[in-house]
Amino acid sequence: MNIMRRFESPAAAPSGELPAPVRISRRSFLQGVGSGVGGFALGVYFAPALAAADKAIPGHAGNPDAIPTAKNMPEPQAFVRIGADNGVTVIAKHLEMGQGTFTGLATLTADELDADWAQVRVEAAPADVKRYANTLMGIQGTGGSTAMANAHRQMRLAGATARAMLVAAAAERWKVPADEVQVSAGIVSHPGSGHSAGFGELAEAAAQQPVPATVTLKRPEQFTLIGKQKLPRKDSADKTDGSAMFTQDVQLPGMLVAVVAHPPRFGATLKRVDASKARAIKGVVDVVEFEGGPGRFGGVAVLSTNTWIARQGRDALQLEWDDAKASRLDSDAMWRQYAELAGKPGTVARNDGDATAALEKAAKVVEADYAFPYLAHAPMEPLNCVVKLADGGCEIWNGEQLHTGDQGAIAATLGLKPDQVTIHQLYAGGSFGRRANSQSDYVLEALSIARAAQAKGHKVPIKMVWTREEDTRGGYYRPAFLHRIRAGVDADGKLVAWHHRMVGQSIMKGTPFEQYAIKDGIDSSSVEGAAYPYPIANLYMDLHSPDTGVPVLWWRSVGHTHTGFATEAMIDELAAASGQDPYTFRRAMLGEHPRHRAVLDKAAEAAGWRKPLARGGKGEKRGRGIAVVESFNSYVAQVVEVTAGADGALRVDRVVCAVDCGLAINPDVIRAQMEGGIGYALAAALHSEITLKDGVVEQSNFHNYTMLRIDEMPKVEVHIVASDANPTGVGEPGVPPLAPALAGAIFAATGKRIRKLPIGKQLKA
Amino acid sequence: MIKFTINGTEHAHAGDPSMPLLWFVRDEAGLTGTKYGCGMAQCGACTVHLDGQAIRSCVTPVSAAAGKAVTTIEHIADDKVGAAVQAAWRERDVVQCGYCQSGQIMSAVALLKSNPSPSDADIDAAMGGNVCRCATYVRIRDAIHAAARAAA
Ligand code: FES
Ligand code: FES
Numbered sequence: 001m002n003i004m005r006r007f008e009s010p011a012a013a014p015s016g017e018l019p020a021p022v023r024i025s026r027r028s029f030l031q032g033v034g035s036g037v038g039g040f041a042l043g044v045y046f047a048p049a050l051a052a053a054d055k056a057i058p059g060h061a062g063n064p065d066a067i068p069t070a071k072n073m074p075e076p077q078a079f080v081r082i083g084a085d086n087g088v089t090v091i092a093k094h095l096e097m098g099q100g101t102f103t104g105l106a107t108l109t110a111d112e113l114d115a116d117w118a119q120v121r122v123e124a125a126p127a128d129v130k131r132y133a134n135t136l137m138g139i140q141g142t143g144g145s146t147a148m149a150n151a152h153r154q155m156r157l158a159g160a161t162a163r164a165m166l167v168a169a170a171a172e173r174w175k176v177p178a179d180e181v182q183v184s185a186g187i188v189s190h191p192g193s194g195h196s197a198g199f200g201e202l203a204e205a206a207a208q209q210p211v212p213a214t215v216t217l218k219r220p221e222q223f224t225l226i227g228k229q230k231l232p233r234k235d236s237a238d239k240t241d242g243s244a245m246f247t248q249d250v251q252l253p254g255m256l257v258a259v260v261a262h263p264p265r266f267g268a269t270l271k272r273v274d275a276s277k278a279r280a281i282k283g284v285v286d287v288v289e290f291e292g293g294p295g296r297f298g299g300v301a302v303l304s305t306n307t308w309i310a311r312q313g314r315d316a317l318q319l320e321w322d323d324a325k326a327s328r329l330d331s332d333a334m335w336r337q338y339a340e341l342a343g344k345p346g347t348v349a350r351n352d353g354d355a356t357a358a359l360e361k362a363a364k365v366v367e368a369d370y371a372f373p374y375l376a377h378a379p380m381e382p383l384n385c386v387v388k389l390a391d392g393g394c395e396i397w398n399g400e401q402l403h404t405g406d407q408g409a410i411a412a413t414l415g416l417k418p419d420q421v422t423i424h425q426l427y428a429g430g431s432f433g434r435r436a437n438s439q440s441d442y443v444l445e446a447l448s449i450a451r452a453a454q455a456k457g458h459k460v461p462i463k464m465v466w467t468r469e470e471d472t473r474g475g476y477y478r479p480a481f482l483h484r485i486r487a488g489v490d491a492d493g494k495l496v497a498w499h500h501r502m503v504g505q506s507i508m509k510g511t512p513f514e515q516y517a518i519k520d521g522i523d524s525s526s527v528e529g530a531a532y533p534y535p536i537a538n539l540y541m542d543l544h545s546p547d548t549g550v551p552v553l554w555w556r557s558v559g560h561t562h563t564g565f566a567t568e569a570m571i572d573e574l575a576a577a578s579g580q581d582p583y584t585f586r587r588a589m590l591g592e593h594p595r596h597r598a599v600l601d602k603a604a605e606a607a608g609w610r611k612p613l614a615r616g617g618k619g620e621k622r623g624r625g626i627a628v629v630e631s632f633n634s635y636v637a638q639v640v641e642v643t644a645g646a647d648g649a650l651r652v653d654r655v656v657c658a659v660d661c662g663l664a665i666n667p668d669v670i671r672a673q674m675e676g677g678i679g680y681a682l683a684a685a686l687h688s689e690i691t692l693k694d695g696v697v698e699q700s701n702f703h704n705y706t707m708l709r710i711d712e713m714p715k716v717e718v719h720i721v722a723s724d725a726n727p728t729g730v731g732e733p734g735v736p737p738l739a740p741a742l743a744g745a746i747f748a749a750t751g752k753r754i755r756k757l758p759i760g761k762q763l764k765a
Numbered sequence: 766m767i768k769f770t771i772n773g774t775e776h777a778h779a780g781d782p783s784m785p786l787l788w789f790v791r792d793e794a795g796l797t798g799t800k801y802g803c804g805m806a807q808c809g810a811c812t813v814h815l816d817g818q819a820i821r822s823c824v825t826p827v828s829a830a831a832g833k834a835v836t837t838i839e840h841i842a843d844d845k846v847g848a849a850v851q852a853a854w855r856e857r858d859v860v861q862c863g864y865c866q867s868g869q870i871m872s873a874v875a876l877l878k879s880n881p882s883p884s885d886a887d888i889d890a891a892m893g894g895n896v897c898r899c900a901t902y903v904r905i906r907d908a909i910h911a912a913a914r915a916a917a
Pocket of ligand 2: 098380429430860861862863864865866896897898899900901
């Protein structure tokens with residue numbers, strides 16, 4: 001029984017289950033963008049000012065004020081349903097890609113509802129921008145570590161509203177005053193009369209109650225689930241018995257698997273395909289050519305009921321490509337071009353004081369280039385998408401990171417309305433940003449394959465799958481960047497001047513986000529976090545955004561992946577140049593930034609920064625580094641300890657991490673995201689690099705796009721700094737501080753500066 | 766015709782004997798808990814047991830399974846060690862995206878069957894072929910130690 005039935009037009013189903021949601025007119029993706037709802041922040045930053053201006057979002061963690069529900073929670077049933085079977089179903093509008101959103105969203109609602117955690121299950125929301133927009137983005141999407149930040153108030157209001165209606169129903173049934181009715185762990189009771197009931201028994205009657213005009217959210221000391229140290233994840237059981245459904249696992253009647261061949265160079269087009277050898281393979285059903293489009297490249301797909309047979313067919317294709325418009329980028333040449341650009345003024349991003357003059361007067365000046373390669377996201381589940389075309393409709397099975405963006409793009413392609421496109425949301429086997437593409441590249445590719453198949457008479461669902469090789473070579477990389485910084489301290493060791501030039505591709509250029517993310521020629525995702533948060537009176541910053549033809553995209557923590565390193569590495573170099581301790585030097589500059597300072601202090605203290613490190617073995621040198629980076633409004637500091645062997649071997653022994661992400665909703669999920677972010681960042685710092693030769697990506701699979709393995713994983717210690725600020729994200733912020741802290745540790749151990757990632761064999765040289 | 770069992774059920778394969786077992790398990794038998802990650806024995810997402818041995822099913826031809834018993838993640842809890850590992854994984858909330866975890870669990874079970882109380886170095890050696898892109902390694906290690914204690 002849907003507890004909020006008054007919002008539903010169809011009569012409640014007698015089974016006690018929720019009727020299908022009412023279809024409300026939905027804005028298309030582009031209309032949604034144009035209306036600028038709640039600001040635009042995908043994957044880049046989220047603007048607290050905008051959030052604060054939106055009355056649906058604000059409020060600190062424990063606002064006890066009565067909150068009008070009609071305005072903030074027009075449809076609580078969109079977020080929580082209570083079944084006659086006592087089950088509480090929380091509807092998650094965000095993708096679960098490993099970061100713990102299902103658990104987090106459910107915690108918020110269940111706490112205000114006073115549900116028992118065991119009765120709570122989570123269901124993925126359909127694509128519906130009206131109900132499920134990310135309030136910080138204006139479209140339904142998961143990115144920029146915004147899930148908890150945008151939804152926490154909404155999910156709590158839904159729980160509190162449902163609770164109030166259960167209480168009202170119980171008061172009416174038992175003929176007792178509502179304010180004497182209690183709710184605890186899924187039981188509604190009235191101690192005075194001895195009455196008690198489960199949620200299920202009251203659900204039907206609760207649905208008849210008016211939605212309260214206001215509800216009061218709990219104060220932090222009233223929380224029963226939020227902040228609890230160990231609340232089991234909602235996706236642990238199905239991810240440990242093989243039953244969790246990923247896109248790769250979808251099997252539909254008649255479905256054909258499409259294994260694709262893309263052009264080896266970005267921008268090339270198909271000239272000729274000889275598919276005779278592929279067709280000769282038993283089990284190959286057909287071979288179809290598919291078209292490219294903005295941000296994607298046409299190719300050939302081989303269809304079979306069996307993925308391996310389709311793969312055999314794909315490998316047997318004889319393909320000729322037209323490279324007339326293809327990128328012939330060569331990584332070595334690119335770095336030469338970037339270095340040349342770094343010698344010329346770019347578009348000015350910031351100009352405070354007079355950096356050039358101040359550098360001339362500085363007592364010590366350090367100049368350094370920092371280089372960052374292209375990086376593939378390489379989620380464990382390679383890209384894929386299932387499409388089923390029907391007359392006047394289309395169904396998609398996918399782990400959607402940009403639900404209504406992709407829905408709108410599909411609808412526009414097919415000449416349908418967005419609500420004629422149904423998205424079945426599944427888990428994503430990682431994403432790290434890759435499944436959120438404003439040009440809907442892989443989703444539209446699956447659609448064009450399905451259409452090509454249909455045109456050849458295959459009116460069946462199509463599961464497009466990319467091999468690991470296609471996934472690695474498919475572009476949409478973290479852009480390669482070069483930072484050139486000159487910075488100086490005065491005779492007292494005070495940071496006085498900073499001249500910072502950045503060279504790297506714009507992620508936003510040419511996408512629907514361009515008009516929001518690029519201001520005065522500066523893509524905010526290129527420069528976010530640079531030279532921040534240190535007070536520098538004379539600060540100059542400029543940017544070159546060359547285009548190389550290689551598609552780029554946000555990659556777990558976006559611009560902070562390189563700006564965080566360049567900034568923190570230079571801070572370390574300045575500390576060393578002026579004979580200061582890297583922790584003390586930072587700390588002294590963070591007076592205006594108490595949250596940075598608190599995590600920095602916590603990490604330093606927990607790591608024993610002031611005490612000498614235990615000595616290494618014979619011939620081994622040990623060292624410790626520290627860094628602090630704020631990203632997506634969360635604050636993370638890390639201390640890294642390493643051991644360097646005489647032969648250049650490097651072991652990362654321990655990482656101590658302190659995080660302030662506002663209200664800590666699920667401490668164990670926060671710890672897990674810090675552990676995982678550290679491992680993800682360490683893979684990139686040590687190993688990962690996409691390089692191109694004559695336009696062709698040189699890496700193809702895990703043997704040459706190297707992953708972090710268990711023997712390289714350091715011990716990780718996570719400390720959560722308590723806060724009653726609004727909750728912010730944890731999916732990305734654990735990543736940025738790791739590499740600079742690691743570089744600091746390597747310098748402390750060996751005296752060698754790491755100015756280029758990945759570290760690779762640099763220590764062996 | 767190649768005959769073998771998967772989780773105790775008889776299966777027969779009449780097609781190309783060189784088809785990797787992974788694709789029989791997933792696309793013919795419909796058991797999708799076993800995952801494709803790399804197809805070249807680099808990641809361990811496809812790990813299953815063949816007569817109790819952990820193998821990379823993406824590079825093991827179906828023909829190698831002839832007359833043998835294949836066990837996949839779907840039935841790992843039928844086994845005492847398997848159940849202990851699964852319980853340890855849940856107790857510690859090891860999973861993040863979860864895509865690698867079937868393979869992680871299959872490798873961990875095989876390790877504990879041959880070595881009931883592995884050291885950290887033993888774990889590194891046995892689990893080194895299983896990539897977790899979400900880097901859940903801290904908890905994988907911890908869960909293996911816990912499962913070893915529980916199964917002892
Ligand atoms: S899929 Fe078999 S080892 Fe990667
Ligand atoms: S949990 Fe995501 S790859 Fe291991």
